[in-house]
Amino acid sequence: MVFFEQVKKTYHGRTKPALDEINLHIQPGQFVYLSGPSGAGKTTFLRLLFGAELPSSGLVKVLGADMGRIPARAMPRLRRKIGVIFQDFKLVRGLTVYENTALALSVAGINGKTMANQVSKTLAQVGLAARAHTLVETLSGGEQQRVAIARALVARPKLLLADEPTGNLDPENAREIMRLVVQAHTRGTTVIVATHDPQLIKLVRGPKVIRLYQGRLEEGS
Numbered sequence: 001m002v003f004f005e006q007v008k009k010t011y012h013g014r015t016k017p018a019l020d021e022i023n024l025h026i027q028p029g030q031f032v033y034l035s036g037p038s039g040a041g042k043t044t045f046l047r048l049l050f051g052a053e054l055p056s057s058g059l060v061k062v063l064g065a066d067m068g069r070i071p072a073r074a075m076p077r078l079r080r081k082i083g084v085i086f087q088d089f090k091l092v093r094g095l096t097v098y099e100n101t102a103l104a105l106s107v108a109g110i111n112g113k114t115m116a117n118q119v120s121k122t123l124a125q126v127g128l129a130a131r132a133h134t135l136v137e138t139l140s141g142g143e144q145q146r147v148a149i150a151r152a153l154v155a156r157p158k159l160l161l162a163d164e165p166t167g168n169l170d171p172e173n174a175r176e177i178m179r180l181v182v183q184a185h186t187r188g189t190t191v192i193v194a195t196h197d198p199q200l201i202k203l204v205r206g207p208k209v210i211r212l213y214q215g216r217l218e219e220g221s
Ligand SMILES: Nc1ncnc2c1ncn2[C@@H]1O[C@H](COP(=O)(O)OP(=O)(O)OP(=O)(O)O)[C@@H](O)[C@H]1O
Pocket: 011, 012, 014, 017, 018, 036, 037, 038, 039, 040, 041, 042, 043, 044, 045, 196
């Protein structure tokens, strides 16, 4: 599902690598926590998986694709199989819950009845069916994060990447969001959640925990 071999990532203009000597294998169906303090390289790790950054050296393979060599035209097809909940992928203001969720499908070339069915089903799964036609900016933080999850899951991805998905939420909403992520995992999605919150790790039974520290994997990860 995910394979890293001797991966190093140094950002332009930086001397110290954000990630270094990363060797890792994630099996299909695993639930992975990527933990580590701020600046440890968690977001960089996820961005490499999504093709938002290229490795400086080493091999990153995602769903069989070599992310350092994949042609640009093949990227959209791969990204359709990856759901992302990133802090900087904001919801689109002025659009409803339904429209924000449907957008992810129309970008993937899915329209019409299939789109309508998948959006309705996904909104029901995240408990937002009744809010489908509400503008996203009028929702609470917890509800907005549920829209972000719906958007990430609506195309039924094989891999779900979440960067601090409970970042600005109170404990109750955080638990609810994690329940939805776990539900996606139960349905067969491989999940990688980056967080520096140790409380979050306690909410899932038996995950694989990977610890990053200053760009390197800690022993035992
Ligand atoms: N676009 C960029 N350009 C230059 N340096 C960057 C860039 N993005 C991240 N970095 C640097 O790479 C290192 C790792 O950052 P990264 O965001 O991956 O860490 P993180 O573990 O996700 O941190 P946080 O929990 O604060 O989000 C940091 O030193 C950061 O300053």
